[in-house]
Amino acid sequence: MNKVKANIENLSSLWKSVSEPFQTYYEGDGFAYSRIPDSQWPNRIWSTEKDLTPYLNNIIEIMNNDNSSPILTYFDSGTPNNNREKILMASESLMERWVQYGMSMPLNQSFGKSPRLHFELIKNTDEAKLWCDVFKQSFGYKISRETLFNSYQKIDYFNVYYENKAIGTTILYITNGVAGIHSLGIIPQMRGKGFAREAMHFILNLALEKKAVLTTLQASKMAKNMYESIGFQTQFVVRNYQLEY
Numbered sequence: 001m002n003k004v005k006a007n008i009e010n011l012s013s014l015w016k017s018v019s020e021p022f023q024t025y026y027e028g029d030g031f032a033y034s035r036i037p038d039s040q041w042p043n044r045i046w047s048t049e050k051d052l053t054p055y056l057n058n059i060i061e062i063m064n065n066d067n068s069s070p071i072l073t074y075f076d077s078g079t080p081n082n083n084r085e086k087i088l089m090a091s092e093s094l095m096e097r098w099v100q101y102g103m104s105m106p107l108n109q110s111f112g113k114s115p116r117l118h119f120e121l122i123k124n125t126d127e128a129k130l131w132c133d134v135f136k137q138s139f140g141y142k143i144s145r146e147t148l149f150n151s152y153q154k155i156d157y158f159n160v161y162y163e164n165k166a167i168g169t170t171i172l173y174i175t176n177g178v179a180g181i182h183s184l185g186i187i188p189q190m191r192g193k194g195f196a197r198e199a200m201h202f203i204l205n206l207a208l209e210k211k212a213v214l215t216t217l218q219a220s221k222m223a224k225n226m227y228e229s230i231g232f233q234t235q236f237v238v239r240n241y242q243l244e245y
Contacts, residue, residue, distance in 0.1 A: 001178075003104045004235045007216035008075050010180035014155070014173045015042040021150035030055040035068055039144035046073045060093060063243050072241040075102065093243050100218040100238040105231045107179065107212050110205055114198035122157040125149055131159050135169045138185030160186070160199050168195060172203050179207035179215040197226060204230075 012032065019025045019034040019042065026033040031052060035043045043066075045059050052059070052074065063070055072094065122128050128148035136142055148157060160168035167190040171182040181203050186195050207215055218238050219227050228234075 001214060003214065003216070004075070004077060004102065006176075006178045006214055007102045007104055007180075007218075007235065010173060010175045010178045010216055011182075011218065012046060013175050014171075014180060014182060015044055015046075017155060017173075018042060018147055018151045022146075029058065031059060033062060033070070035066065035070055036144060036147050037068070039147050040068075040141040041143045041147070043068045043070045044073050045070055046075070060243070069242060071097070074239045074241065076237040076239050077235075094241045095244040097240050097242050098220075099240065100220060101224050101234045102216070102236040102238055103219050103224075103227055103232040103234050104214055104216045105233065107204065107208050107215055110208055111201035113205070114202060116162060117195060117198050117202065118161050119199075119202055120159045120161065122148065122152040122159065127159060128152055128157070130166055131157055131169055134159060134166045134187060135183060135185065137187045138168060139183070143183075158203075160195070162190065162195065168199060170199055170203055172206060174207070174210055174212055177211070177213045179203075179210070179212035181207075181215060181217045184217075196223070197230070200227075200230060 015034040016025050016032070019036055022036050024035045024037070027048065030049045031045055031047050033045045045062065047055070059072060063072065120127065122131055129145050131148060132143055132145050156172040158170050158172070159166045160170065168184070168186040170184040173180045173182060181200070184196065184199055184203070186199070204215060217227065217232070219232070224234070
């Protein structure tokens with residue numbers, strides 16, 4: 001299995017799945033575009049081909065005309081033909097805002113269960129509202145409630161609880177035997193207590209139960225070391241660009 005391809009396909013499939021109910025997903029001409037009104041996620045544009053520079057003018061036009069401030073995401077495999085410098089040279093209006101690390105790990109062992117945490121799968125709109133509130137505390141930006149209302153029946157969203165209080169969120173999204181772990185976050189006041197690692201163990205065990213053979217994620221620089229200590233390895237860099245005004 002091509003781990004880079006599996007990771008990117010899982011992530012882009014998630015973006016597509018959450019935006020399709022809003023009829024705001026576009027694919028063609030070398031790139032795809034996913035946005036949701038009144039939400040800061042996913043609102044992404046990404047290349048569906050190795051070289052996105054021929055499509056930059058069209059992409060930048062979309063970004064200029066979209067008041068949701070969409071992000072251009074480029075998957076940088078580190079090959080000599082990568083587009084990072086081409087992107088920055090081709091458009092003075094784009095700035096690289098942050099990077100993530102595309103990581104994966106084969107699923108061939110179980111992990112210890114947390115005695116402290118419990119997890120609730122989102123099954124109704126009240127739980128979805130809570131998930132959105134906790135997500136914003138954890139990550140500092142907004143996923144609209146309408147996004148969850150339209151997608152929780154086909155995507156596994158979980159609230160993470162400690163002592164009957166919601167302290168975090170995560171998503172498990174499985175495509176073709178690949179378990180994508182997304183939006184795993186803990187609210188600031190509860191960090192540094194090992195909860196993120198315990199939440200990871202829960203999701204990994206669940207993915208095993210669902211017969212996934214590979215797990216993928218996109219790690220922040222802050223979380224990368226924790227994922228490596230669990231067994232994840234980095235295959236590529238996710239570069240995120242926004243317009244510079």
